[in-house]
Amino acid sequence: MTMTMARLSGIRRYYWMGENVVKALDGIDLEIRKGEYLAILGRSGSGKSTLLNLLGCLDRPTEGTYILDGEDVSVLDDDELSHVRSRKIGFIFQSFNLIPQLTVLENIEVPLFYQGVPPKQAKEKAAELAEKVGLGGRFHHRPTELSGGQQQRVAIARALVNDPALLLADEATGNLDSATEKEILDLTDELHDLGMTVVLVTHNQALTSRAERVLTLADGKVVSVMTREEMDRAEEAAP
Amino acid sequence: MNPFLAIRILKLGVKSLLLHKLRSLLNMLGILFGVGSVIAMLAIGEGAAWEAQQLVKRLGPTTIILRSEKPSEENQSATSTARMIVYGLTFEDLDRISGTIPSVKIVVPVRKVVKEVWREGRRTDVTLLGTIPKYTDVTPAKVKVGRWLTDFDYRDKRPVVVLKEDTARTLFPAQSPIDKVIRVGDTAFKVVGVMGPMGTGSAKGRSSADIALGAYTPLSSLRERFGDINAQRSAGSFSIEQVDVHEAEVQVDAIPHVLPVAKNVRTLLAKAHPKKDYSVFVPLEQLRLAERQAAIWTIVLACVAGISLLVGGIGIMNVMLATVTERTREIGIRRALGATKKHIMSQFLVETLVLTLAGGILGIAFGLGLPPLVNLFAQVKTHTPLYALLLAPGISLLVGLLSGLYPAWKAAGMDPVEALRHE
Numbered sequence: 001m002t003m004t005m006a007r008l009s010g011i012r013r014y015y016w017m018g019e020n021v022v023k024a025l026d027g028i029d030l031e032i033r034k035g036e037y038l039a040i041l042g043r044s045g046s047g048k049s050t051l052l053n054l055l056g057c058l059d060r061p062t063e064g065t066y067i068l069d070g071e072d073v074s075v076l077d078d079d080e081l082s083h084v085r086s087r088k089i090g091f092i093f094q095s096f097n098l099i100p101q102l103t104v105l106e107n108i109e110v111p112l113f114y115q116g117v118p119p120k121q122a123k124e125k126a127a128e129l130a131e132k133v134g135l136g137g138r139f140h141h142r143p144t145e146l147s148g149g150q151q152q153r154v155a156i157a158r159a160l161v162n163d164p165a166l167l168l169a170d171e172a173t174g175n176l177d178s179a180t181e182k183e184i185l186d187l188t189d190e191l192h193d194l195g196m197t198v199v200l201v202t203h204n205q206a207l208t209s210r211a212e213r214v215l216t217l218a219d220g221k222v223v224s225v226m227t228r229e230e231m232d233r234a235e236e237a238a239p
Numbered sequence: 240m241n242p243f244l245a246i247r248i249l250k251l252g253v254k255s256l257l258l259h260k261l262r263s264l265l266n267m268l269g270i271l272f273g274v275g276s277v278i279a280m281l282a283i284g285e286g287a288a289w290e291a292q293q294l295v296k297r298l299g300p301t302t303i304i305l306r307s308e309k310p311s312e313e314n315q316s317a318t319s320t321a322r323m324i325v326y327g328l329t330f331e332d333l334d335r336i337s338g339t340i341p342s343v344k345i346v347v348p349v350r351k352v353v354k355e356v357w358r359e360g361r362r363t364d365v366t367l368l369g370t371i372p373k374y375t376d377v378t379p380a381k382v383k384v385g386r387w388l389t390d391f392d393y394r395d396k397r398p399v400v401v402l403k404e405d406t407a408r409t410l411f412p413a414q415s416p417i418d419k420v421i422r423v424g425d426t427a428f429k430v431v432g433v434m435g436p437m438g439t440g441s442a443k444g445r446s447s448a449d450i451a452l453g454a455y456t457p458l459s460s461l462r463e464r465f466g467d468i469n470a471q472r473s474a475g476s477f478s479i480e481q482v483d484v485h486e487a488e489v490q491v492d493a494i495p496h497v498l499p500v501a502k503n504v505r506t507l508l509a510k511a512h513p514k515k516d517y518s519v520f521v522p523l524e525q526l527r528l529a530e531r532q533a534a535i536w537t538i539v540l541a542c543v544a545g546i547s548l549l550v551g552g553i554g555i556m557n558v559m560l561a562t563v564t565e566r567t568r569e570i571g572i573r574r575a576l577g578a579t580k581k582h583i584m585s586q587f588l589v590e591t592l593v594l595t596l597a598g599g600i601l602g603i604a605f606g607l608g609l610p611p612l613v614n615l616f617a618q619v620k621t622h623t624p625l626y627a628l629l630l631a632p633g634i635s636l637l638v639g640l641l642s643g644l645y646p647a648w649k650a651a652g653m654d655p656v657e658a659l660r661h662e
């Protein structure tokens with residue numbers, strides 16, 4: 001067993017818009033340790049979401065290799081990538097992305113059904129997680145009947161229901177007030193403490209404070225990778 | 240696919256349709272009318288021919304029945320004397336039919352004379368049916384007890400009779416009629432046999448004499464003893480008429496020749512009988528007529544069904560395409576959570592199939608309700624065949640497949656990242 005959860009080498013992701021090439025990612029080399037808490041920081045359009053989608057096997061690189069948990073996923077086809085997502089990835093999105101016609105429990109169950117887990121077992125697991133993220137008593141509400149923070153808790157429970165190896169959060173607190181933001185970050189922290197590998201994407205440096213390492217992106221390139229200590233020192237140095 | 244997932248996808252389809260009940264219902268209408276029309280079409284197709292088929296089965300497909308008809312009053316006066324009416328088919332007609340029209344196997348005449356039959360001092364009116372021994376070859380009538388008329392009976396003009404079942408029972412309630420003598424008018428006839436039951440069903444195509452009391456005797460014996468003039472007393476009035484043959488069955492050698500022979504017979508008789516004092520009944524023609532009527536209904540309903548299914552199918556495809564677009568985000572979410580293209584594809588396809596199947600089931604109800612209505616207005620017999628009910632879900636699923644495949648394929652083909660970004 002290696003200690004590496006994800007290794008990206010020479011990753012490029014280009015978009016062709018007629019004559020122009022948009023280099024959303026332009027040569028990324030990155031290694032994420034198991035159990036690591038990594039933050040990806042960058043301005044809007046710097047390629048954070050593109051990188052996260054690649055890490056989540058939702059997208060494929062134009063160039064480069066990506067080894068996830070010991071498996072080269074850059075050569076997999078669409079079906080195989082779906083299976084990797086199903087087994088190893090948990091996504092949390094800025095806009096929650098819950099399915100509106102499903103209840104809280106049903107939303108949390110969705111990943112399990114694509115794994116073929118029996119309904120009873122799925123329901124139990126979903127209820128357990130809903131309880132854990134503090135949604136007790138709201139199992140049968142629809143997303144529209146919940147507050148933003150509650151919705152994001154549902155999304156977190158859903159991201160955790162398949163026991164993912166990698167938890168990916170894209171601006172997970174972008175739509176929340178600061179109090180709720182703190183709650184969600186605390187929850188993420190807790191998960192990390194329990195051994196979860198977490199990658200958090202944000203454009204807000206303040207939100208990287210809990211990460212062990214911070215990677216800064218600009219124009220699809222890695223500008224810097226700093227550990228917590230280096231970050232703190234850099235902050236102190238800055239006026 | 241995993242069975243839990245399959246069930247889940249089915250449930251999802253049902254749920255999604257229940258979410259927009261009115262939309263789903265409107266969406267189903269095309270299938271509903273289409274399937275209903277198909278069922279009604281088959282019911283009418285089956286039913287319209289059924290009665291005629293039964294008739295043909297009973298009378299035989301190669302039979303043509305000729306009957307003498309008493310001409311109407313004004314026609315009578317032209318050729319009849321004040322006291323005697325002469326009309327109907329003649330022996331000459333029958334000879335000409337069997338002699339000049341090819342494909343005619345045999346012509347069996349029946350001459351009817353109503354006579355008083357005396358039996359142990361009791362009087363009953365019995366129709367004597369004079370015919371030839373071949374009669375039993377061309378009709379479903381069979382002898383039950385004793386024997387049928389023979390060629391010798393005919394040649395020698397023997398005074399023998401074969402009683403109809405009811406007649407035997409009426410005349411001989413307590414004993415066997417065989418070899419007994421009955422008095423017909425002034426003549427003694429010996430009973431040689433009793434017929435079996437004449438078969439069930441409506442009396443269409445048969446004369447009332449078949450149902451009334453009757454006895455068969457050789458035509459030769461009948462003519463010998465009672466002559467060709469028939470004195471008839473009916474409802475208090477007294478009339479004398481001369482009719483050679485009341486009824487004749489023409490047997491044709493093969494089904495394809497029946498209609499041509501019928502045409503020849505008609506031409507021949509029309510020439511000899513300008514008064515039209517006869518009728519020609521062709522069971523096979525009735526069947527063809529019924530089939531043609533059924534065919535017209537079938538075509539009309541097939542058009543309705545075809546158009547309904549086509550328009551319904553297009554409508555469903557349209558709505559499903561809109562649904563797919565509307566739910567792009569959901570597709571992206573599901574893909575991110577591990578759904579494969581196949582999962583997405585089956586989700587939308589199943590949703591369409593559930594919709595069309597539900598439409599089909601409502602269509603069955605509609606299709607079962609339609610034939611009685613058609614019956615009411617068009618006097619078309621209907622009979623819904625079982626296979627029509629099995630066909631209905633098949634059609635609905637086919638329409639569902641045809642209209643659902645493209646939207647489902649479109650849904651499955653969406654790029655997950657772009658679908659997630661969709662507003």
Ligand SMILES: Nc1ncnc2c1ncn2[C@@H]1O[C@H](COP(=O)(O)OP(=O)(O)OP(=O)(O)O)[C@@H](O)[C@H]1O
Pocket residue numbers: 015016017022023024042043044045046047048049050051203
């Ligand atoms: N489908 C696409 N077609 C063309 N260009 C794209 C596409 N997706 C992303 N891009 C481009 O790639 C670059 C990086 O986009 P990305 O979404 O990764 O940025 P981001 O860092 O997540 O920004 P934000 O903070 O606003 O979410 C942008 O310039 C964007 O316009």
Ligand SMILES: [Mg+2]
Pocket residue numbers: 048049050170
């Ligand atoms: Mg982004």
